[in-house]
Amino acid sequence: MSVPTTIVDLANACRASVLATVGVELDFEPETLPILDHYAKNHATLAVGDPLKRAPKPSSDDASDEVVGLVAPMCGAYFGEVMRHHFDGVFRWHAPDDEHALWRLEAEPVFLFFNPVGVALEVMEQEDAAGWGAHLRVRPNDREAVRAALELLGDVRDSDYYSFTVRFEVLEQVLETLGRRAQERGERSYHESAEYDAFVAREAAG
Numbered sequence: 001m002s003v004p005t006t007i008v009d010l011a012n013a014c015r016a017s018v019l020a021t022v023g024v025e026l027d028f029e030p031e032t033l034p035i036l037d038h039y040a041k042n043h044a045t046l047a048v049g050d051p052l053k054r055a056p057k058p059s060s061d062d063a064s065d066e067v068v069g070l071v072a073p074m075c076g077a078y079f080g081e082v083m084r085h086h087f088d089g090v091f092r093w094h095a096p097d098d099e100h101a102l103w104r105l106e107a108e109p110v111f112l113f114f115n116p117v118g119v120a121l122e123v124m125e126q127e128d129a130a131g132w133g134a135h136l137r138v139r140p141n142d143r144e145a146v147r148a149a150l151e152l153l154g155d156v157r158d159s160d161y162y163s164f165t166v167r168f169e170v171l172e173q174v175l176e177t178l179g180r181r182a183q184e185r186g187e188r189s190y191h192e193s194a195e196y197d198a199f200v201a202r203e204a205a206g
Contacts, residue, residue: 010077076117
């Protein structure tokens with residue numbers, strides 16, 4: 001499935017801004033995530049061309065307009081693209097225009113999704129971003145197995161958890177766990193976007 005143009009534009013805007021401020025060119029490899037952490041945590045602000053200036057500005061009570069409307073979508077798009085490149089064939093984007101809070105990166109072989117823009121907000125604010133779907137969401141019958149798997153990572157300080165680097169490590173662990181469970185259960189290996197829509201609707205309905 002093709003990547004939405006909005007994602008491509010924002011990810012490239014992020015690369016340009018990081019290059020201008022940090023002097024390092026991002027190449028969508030996981031090894032660049034510490035650089036993205038440095039950039040995001042310092043709330044770098046640069047005018048890097050139209051893709052950045054055109055980024056829509058969702059409302060949020062907990063983050064500045066600049067972070068929510070400009071920097072977080074760029075960093076979230078880049079982080080999501082790192083995940084999509086690294087886990088080849090696993091993830092696809094759900095990115096309705098102008099609704100960053102509803103974006104999600106969906107796994108196809110297992111049931112797992114999250115909002116990379118929400119992750120970016122948490123990295124920048126160093127606290128949970130309510131309503132932005134930053135945490136990894138799985139089916140209820142997988143939650144305990146995921147929790148147990150994450151305990152293998154040991155205690156993680158808040159300052160470490162609110163980073164792209166550690167979120168990547170967490171995602172690796174969770175994907176491995178879900179893949180193993182799916183194989184053991186003999187489940188089919190493709191989840192359509194409609195399944196995620198239905199899951200989100202059920203959660204919203206309580």
